[in-house]
Amino acid sequence: MAIVNVTDQSFKGEVESTGTVLVDFWAPWCGPCKMVAPVLEELDQEIGNDLKIAKVNVDDNPESASRFGVMSIPTLIVFKDGEPVDKVVGFQPKDALKSVVSKHL
Numbered sequence: 001m002a003i004v005n006v007t008d009q010s011f012k013g014e015v016e017s018t019g020t021v022l023v024d025f026w027a028p029w030c031g032p033c034k035m036v037a038p039v040l041e042e043l044d045q046e047i048g049n050d051l052k053i054a055k056v057n058v059d060d061n062p063e064s065a066s067r068f069g070v071m072s073i074p075t076l077i078v079f080k081d082g083e084p085v086d087k088v089v090g091f092q093p094k095d096a097l098k099s100v101v102s103k104h105l
Contacts, residue, residue, distance in 0.1 A: 001048040003040060006056050008063040014054055016082035020104050021052040022097075025068075025075040027059050032091040033074045039094045047098070050105045080104045 006014045006023070015021045024040060026033035044053050058065040058073055068077055068084060078086035078101055086100055 001044065001052055003044055003053045003055060006054040006061070006064070008061045011056070011061075011064045014052075015079050018081050019052060020050065020101070021054055021079040022101055023077045023079060024053070024055045025058050025065050025070045025077070026055060026073055027057060030073050035091050036074050036076070039092070039097060042094055043098060043101070047101070047105070051101060076100075078104050 004014055015023055022040075022043070024033075024036065026036070040053050040055075043051070056064050058070060065075075068075075070077075072089050074089075074091065076088045076092070076097070077084050085104055088097065088100055092100070
């Protein structure tokens with residue numbers, strides 16, 4: 001499944017539905033956010049059939065970031081059937097991120 005870009009307007013439809021969704025709250029100027037992007041691509045290739053990955057640019061979509069208490073980026077939140085169930089702040093290597101997500105698949 002391809003990684004989707006989500007806006008404040010599309011958040012509910014893309015994220016708050018059934019299944020497991022990993023949401024990356026990021027910004028283009030954020031160095032660690034740039035480091036996590038290829039990790040998300042690899043995760044998508046490995047477990048993308050079971051996991052939807054969504055990216056929210058916090059500069060363009062402050063409402064979603066504020067709603068979920070995102071204070072630092074990157075913040076990655078795992079949603080299960082529309083509810084936030086796990087949160088990771090800062091860059092994480094692929095194995096650590098995969099371990100967090102796998103608990104909710």
